[in-house]
Amino acid sequence: MDESPPDEHLSRLMARAQQGDSHAYVTLLRAITPRIRQFVRARRGFLGAADVEDIVQEVLLSVHAVRATYDPARPLMPWLSAIVRHRLADAGRRHVRQRAHEIGVDDLDVTFQAPPANNREETFGDPDALAQAIQALPPGQRQAVELLKLRELSLKQASGLTGMSIGALKVATHRAIASLRRALQGTDDE
């Protein structure tokens, strides 16, 4: 924490970012990301690294979306802390809602035969093959799959990030899934 830039410096960077200075903005986001990560870990110690990173990214997107609410005459950290606190609370509420709609399947084997362990035919196949197949996709299709299927962003969010239209994203995703299916069927046949 001692090596982190002072708050006045962050405030100046944000003021320059509000004036459209891209370099200052990237510098600011890189400076605050470790602080956000530390804050999230401190408040949600039970979360895994991937979940922490998801919340960090959500906070960064929120900072970007509401950067007009920052008053350059005020310190940055209270402003940022409020966003992090509320986004953490939102994530907690979302988690509770999802849990409330999930159905426990502990007794699944009473009704259905339990699948044998490591049965690759019954699942999506070899994770390594899937990763390779995704990497082999054309850049547009790969980006669409990463954002919509892996990161589970909405079409609007993905469109905002990539600059692609929603229609183009849908087409790219559809083609990507078809390509992946073909590629994975090929590896299974082998």
Place this chain on the structure above:
Amino acid sequence: MKTDELIDRLGRDVTVTRPLPPPGTRTVMWMVWAGMYLVVVTVMMFVVMSSAGMVPTPSYLVQQSAAILTGVVAARAAFLSVIPGASGRVWVLPAIGVVTWAATLLWSGVLDLQASGTFGVTSQSDWPCVVSMTVGGVVVGAPFFWMLRRGAPLTPGLTAFLAALAALSVANIEACLTRPHAFALTVLLWHGGTVAAVAALCALLGHRWLQWPDMTTQ
């Protein structure tokens, strides 16, 4: 996507962003709109419908002053509630405003009782005012919600409640101007009930109206 990639993309997306004016300034901007609405409706009622002739009593003026005060502090609190890092107890002043407003109406009710021997609770139903306040609240409140959407929806329910309270305080003044009431308790029950019901509904729906801005809007 990795966080570093996201940061690079956000950096590429950044454009000139005008900081929001302070909550006090935004309150004044909205009050100008609300004031224009009040003037237009009042002129229409007094000129077109020839309902001039109502002489405002001191207790009436106190009631309307309390309503205006409530509207102003509720509006400022709503604008404050969409600024990250602002005070966490924005609801305190509006709560004081509501209590003051209700107290002025109760006191006027006591004066009515002394003068007429009744509170007049059952003497007058007030559905026209319910409709008038709801419509007026939408006219005055719609630009308010539009202004709020530029902020951060940290507490959407509370923000929507405060915005509705501010808009309906103004709409209440319009309803009292255009349709004089014989008893203050009628105003408390019908107007107060309308404010409470609509503001509660807005609080419930706040999270639908005030969401984190989508990246596509930037």
